[in-house]
Amino acid sequence: MDSLTDNALMLRVKAGDVDRMGLLFERYHRPLFGFLYHMLGRAAACDDLVQTVFYRMLKYRHTFTGDGEFRT
Template sequence: MDLLTDESLINKVQNGQLDACGLLYMRYKKPLFNYFYNNIYDVTKSEDMVQTVFEKVIKYKKNFKGTGSFRSWLFTIARNTYIDDFNARKKNRSVDIMDHDFAHEEHGENQMLDQEESNLLQKALRMLDDEKRELISMIKLNEMKYQQVADLYGLSLSNVKTKVFRIMQELKENAHKLQANG
């Protein structure tokens, strides 16, 4: 029986069995959406970018050589998609993204306090620069392994851990500032 690992599924896609891409999509649509949403705070745009990533997976399926993990390759595509979108928005930007009041979906099961904490976290995240917000969302929100992120950025493992530690400290400081002012 063929195991349904990410690598075996992408091999099927490479061999023309495009339905296997549907299984990969089901596995990664939420982590990819979270990655995009935590960087751009736009539900529709995040959903579109997830679709764009999988269009690129199909288009560039032969580029996956199996030397690294599929997840790392996929998030490299996602990161490049985000960078392309960011650069396009930067050229056409009429409103500063950090000053925009973003609407967040509310879930009925959330308590009022949980919503306030979530809002505080989102505001504190928006205070980070794009690179820091992207790095922290990969590690803490999408639960990528430090080594995967190190490989993606071309950094050492210790460098990534140090950066994440410092970003977490800055995030905490941002949250404290917001609480003091709120």
């Protein structure tokens, strides 16, 4: 299952298989943290923002269309 694309995983999350969000988290939490840390320089704030991003992905999963690249 790890070989699924990010868009395919998110489409499964959208369909109700929210356990797949864990795979997306494993793929993206470090790069996202690094990006935010480069901008803010405060680890605690970055942890909070990473959590907020994934929470909002889950909350608004019904709006995901699969168009474009997931990474952006």
